[in-house]
Amino acid sequence: MKLTALLNDCQQEINGFLTDIIAARQAPSSQLNKAMHYALVLGGKRVRPFLTLQIATLCDAPPALARRAAAAVECIHAYSLIHDDLPAMDDDVLRRGQPSCHVAFDEATAILAGDALQALAFELLSQPEPQARAAQQLAMVQYLAVAAGDKGMCGGQALDLEATARQLNQSQLEQVHQHKTGALIRAAAQLGVLAGADEAQRYLGDFDAYAGYLGLAFQVQDDILDVTSSTEALGKTQGSDLNANKATYVQLLGLDGARSEVKALHQKALHALARIPYNTLVLEKLAESLLTRDH
Amino acid sequence: MKLTALLNDCQQEINGFLTDIIAARQAPSSQLNKAMHYALVLGGKRVRPFLTLQIATLCDAPPALARRAAAAVECIHAYSLIHDDLPAMDDDVLRRGQPSCHVAFDEATAILAGDALQALAFELLSQPEPQARAAQQLAMVQYLAVAAGDKGMCGGQALDLEATARQLNQSQLEQVHQHKTGALIRAAAQLGVLAGADEAQRYLGDFDAYAGYLGLAFQVQDDILDVTSSTEALGKTQGSDLNANKATYVQLLGLDGARSEVKALHQKALHALARIPYNTLVLEKLAESLLTRDH
Numbered sequence: 001m002k003l004t005a006l007l008n009d010c011q012q013e014i015n016g017f018l019t020d021i022i023a024a025r026q027a028p029s030s031q032l033n034k035a036m037h038y039a040l041v042l043g044g045k046r047v048r049p050f051l052t053l054q055i056a057t058l059c060d061a062p063p064a065l066a067r068r069a070a071a072a073v074e075c076i077h078a079y080s081l082i083h084d085d086l087p088a089m090d091d092d093v094l095r096r097g098q099p100s101c102h103v104a105f106d107e108a109t110a111i112l113a114g115d116a117l118q119a120l121a122f123e124l125l126s127q128p129e130p131q132a133r134a135a136q137q138l139a140m141v142q143y144l145a146v147a148a149g150d151k152g153m154c155g156g157q158a159l160d161l162e163a164t165a166r167q168l169n170q171s172q173l174e175q176v177h178q179h180k181t182g183a184l185i186r187a188a189a190q191l192g193v194l195a196g197a198d199e200a201q202r203y204l205g206d207f208d209a210y211a212g213y214l215g216l217a218f219q220v221q222d223d224i225l226d227v228t229s230s231t232e233a234l235g236k237t238q239g240s241d242l243n244a245n246k247a248t249y250v251q252l253l254g255l256d257g258a259r260s261e262v263k264a265l266h267q268k269a270l271h272a273l274a275r276i277p278y279n280t281l282v283l284e285k286l287a288e289s290l291l292t293r294d295h
Numbered sequence: 296m297k298l299t300a301l302l303n304d305c306q307q308e309i310n311g312f313l314t315d316i317i318a319a320r321q322a323p324s325s326q327l328n329k330a331m332h333y334a335l336v337l338g339g340k341r342v343r344p345f346l347t348l349q350i351a352t353l354c355d356a357p358p359a360l361a362r363r364a365a366a367a368v369e370c371i372h373a374y375s376l377i378h379d380d381l382p383a384m385d386d387d388v389l390r391r392g393q394p395s396c397h398v399a400f401d402e403a404t405a406i407l408a409g410d411a412l413q414a415l416a417f418e419l420l421s422q423p424e425p426q427a428r429a430a431q432q433l434a435m436v437q438y439l440a441v442a443a444g445d446k447g448m449c450g451g452q453a454l455d456l457e458a459t460a461r462q463l464n465q466s467q468l469e470q471v472h473q474h475k476t477g478a479l480i481r482a483a484a485q486l487g488v489l490a491g492a493d494e495a496q497r498y499l500g501d502f503d504a505y506a507g508y509l510g511l512a513f514q515v516q517d518d519i520l521d522v523t524s525s526t527e528a529l530g531k532t533q534g535s536d537l538n539a540n541k542a543t544y545v546q547l548l549g550l551d552g553a554r555s556e557v558k559a560l561h562q563k564a565l566h567a568l569a570r571i572p573y574n575t576l577v578l579e580k581l582a583e584s585l586l587t588r589d590h
Contacts, residue, residue, distance in 0.1 A: 088406060142422065
């Protein structure tokens, strides 16, 4: 099966179970659930849950646990985008070509929808699962919580906010991205392994390294596309990062330098995969597809 | 020991371990950690972690797990207050007599500090604990996640926002409070039991009922104090709920009716305690102290 078809199938599956999860909530505020649903199924490439599901399959994880892990990671991702887009943060009215959550609803509902999606992630991971050990699920909670919090994604966001006023060098910019986006992409991979069989755990570090390089390369590629792609293809305002005076890899390394960086990180990701004795062809293709994309 | 002394000791202990937790973070953004610390140790009566610790002791929980559970509950509480006070939500510049987090820092940092405190709660609950079973910790994660999310606190906040425009009846107002504040107070009690010994689990429902009645009574008392107490004693703007045109128990039941309601709920809380064969004197005194407070 070609990667595009596999990604499409996976997107359908993920959209399906995310929609089912929200539809089954029976929570008191239907408005809040609408906003959660809106943000969750707004689209996107579903790279994170795809990673979780693919790695979980390679690691022989119980399918139900793998799906809940993938959904949990996407809940964290979706909540972070809602809060990112808020007027007090990046103040972005477009997300994936659609009105941002706070535009489609209102700011208060958007804040709460983000908050509730974060709680939902941990609810999903901690639901009793007959085919898994509690220690395994607890480790998944721990990894996701660390990746999402001040040592991970939120910490990266805070660094990013602090950085708008001053010029970062490459290692500082890397630190921002390793926390802001890298931590959650790594957690997506880690959770796939942690959901899996005992013997797969020895490759946790290799899957993690793959995801780390992939995440960083993805970010460099994002910076490249921010200057080379159109607003329409991007689904967000073209050049918005440059306009906001944010440090980018293109600014630091030039367009060619940034492209070389993507290639170097891509190679490192492939080397990490080569250490894993499973059929990681889909993950190789995923890296290739993400790092040669034009939108 | 008198309750006041016990509460004071407990406040000191809780402030101590909350401060230690933040000090040990080694997270990339010191500004974010300052905001988390500011919001966590701003003061407050620490009713929720007190409940967790007292009930955990009665249920023979490992002290380290009880402390982490108490801290986790307080992290969720602190994050909810930060987000509540935001301009897009209740727009409150004072919290416990001090500048709200977004006033002391800025809005973006306050949003992130709230987000990171929620993640920290789940990180604390999922840290490997030699004296506990993973299934026990996983249940704690599950209860707290449900209490914090769209079926609990966030759902209640959303209901509360929707309610500002229209007149609620008593059962609708109860629904708001049972979600907005009740869910987390109940979770504080539930986590204390869940952290405890197997034989204590049969009283989960009774401790839960006690906390549910206590939480609701506390809220009715809050509405009473909102009209009878001064801004100085309250640490927030006096009459702020009435001014915001929010439904309150005083508005629905009158001052005397609201006072009778507090007494009735207080009795129900005591009846729930009477079903528990442990020494629950401190919990009785806590109810008395909270429901006869004048600020």
